[in-house]
Amino acid sequence: MGKGPGCVLCGHMCRVDRSGPSLGRCGAGTLVGFSSSLIHPGEEPPLSGLVGNGGSGTIFFSRCNLSCVFCQNWQISQANQNTRDIGVDELVETMFKLASMGAHNVNLVSPTPYAFEIAKALSKAKIQGLSIPVVYNTGGYDSPTCLAMLDGLVDVYLPDAKIGLSPEADENDPDPDSMRLFGARDYVKYNRLALKEMKRQVGHLILDGRGLAAKGLLVRHLVLPDNLARTDSALRWLRDHLGADLHLSLMAQYHPAHLIKVGDNPEYRSYPGLGRPLSVREYEKWTDFAWSLGLHNTFVQDLEAATQMRPDFDKPDVFN
Numbered sequence: 495m496g497k498g499p500g501c502v503l504c505g506h507m508c509r510v511d512r513s514g515p516s517l518g519r520c521g522a523g524t525l526v527g528f529s530s531s532l533i534h535p536g537e538e539p540p541l542s543g544l545v546g547n548g549g550s551g552t553i554f555f556s557r558c559n560l561s562c563v564f565c566q567n568w569q570i571s572q573a574n575q576n577t578r579d580i581g582v583d584e585l586v587e588t589m590f591k592l593a594s595m596g597a598h599n600v601n602l603v604s605p606t607p608y609a610f611e612i613a614k615a616l617s618k619a620k621i622q623g624l625s626i627p628v629v630y631n632t633g634g635y636d637s638p639t640c641l642a643m644l645d646g647l648v649d650v651y652l653p654d655a656k657i658g659l660s661p662e663a664d665e666n667d668p669d670p671d672s673m674r675l676f677g678a679r680d681y682v683k684y685n686r687l688a689l690k691e692m693k694r695q696v697g698h699l700i701l702d703g704r705g706l707a708a709k710g711l712l713v714r715h716l717v718l719p720d721n722l723a724r725t726d727s728a729l730r731w732l733r734d735h736l737g738a739d740l741h742l743s744l745m746a747q748y749h750p751a752h753l754i755k756v757g758d759n760p761e762y763r764s765y766p767g768l769g770r771p772l773s774v775r776e777y778e779k780w781t782d783f784a785w786s787l788g789l790h791n792t793f794v795q796d797l798e799a800a801t802q803m804r805p806d807f808d809k810p811d812v813f814n
């Protein structure tokens with residue numbers, strides 16, 4: 495089991511008993527940290543569908559196992575503001591509520607610390623007749639134990655591939671940059687294992703007749719200023735190990751959110767690019783690169799549109 499005595503649900507491998515009193519890196523206990531649920535109109539087209547016609551039934555969890563310095567969800571992922579703890583039954587009810595509102599899918603955001611409870615909830619929900627696809631929307635630092643628990647319960651995996659390797663590094667080496675940027679020194683090692691396992695479980699993305707994701711893998715990569723995400727290495731690995739038919743979302747929406755922390759911390763002065771948005775030129779360079787690698791199922795973002803969907807979890811309506 496991934497939780498209980500010795501949580502190993504993610505690459506941090508804290509091995510703590512989350513029933514207390516000591517908690518692991520994410521701070522999650524034995525209940526599910528819940529922030530909000532809503533119909534999200536701004537995910538990739540296979541998840542949100544056409545504008546004005548449904549959307550993705552998103553459930554935002556608190557206490558992420560990663561701590562990205564620029565996280566746009568930092569109010570709930572790191573500061574745990576306006577969140578509460580819920581049990582498995584309320585999670586099941588929330589899934590059905592979203593389905594009854596016309597959601598195209600149930601989209602579980604930053605689910606990793608709660609994989610055990612999520613697996614229980616999905617088993618119950620599917621028995622009770624939940625029929626829309628379940629999307630596991632993760633930062634991609636999920637352990638093999640975590641993913642084994644979800645096998646057969648998740649329809650669409652939506653993981654990040656946050657960073658590639660520096661040219662001289664081995665993927666098993668601890669990486670000081672992924673530690674500083676995402677709070678995970680073994681990010682690449684566990685991320686690559688996770689992506690391969692997700693592909694083994696669900697295969698390439700399959701769309702239904704409406705162009706909506708029915709099953710499969712869709713990988714997100716957020717391009718960072720000054721190539722801080724090592725996009726060249728990340729995309730090359732994706733093409734070489736998951737195939738050119740992989741569905742990739744090449745994201746442009748980097749915004750210096752949560753930069754009070756970065757600005758206050760002298761360590762981050764070594765990443766001056768984090769203080770500005772991505773330029774059009776930089777983004778075009780990497781979209782061209784993706785095409786040149788043969789990644790022909792790549793979703794791209796309009797830079798301006800990408801900045802219009804920033805969440806504020808202090809507001810009742812998170813995206814308005």
Ligand code: SF4
Binds near residue numbers: 502517521606
């Ligand atoms: S989910 Fe990850 S960070 Fe949280 S306690 Fe488990 S191993 Fe640690």
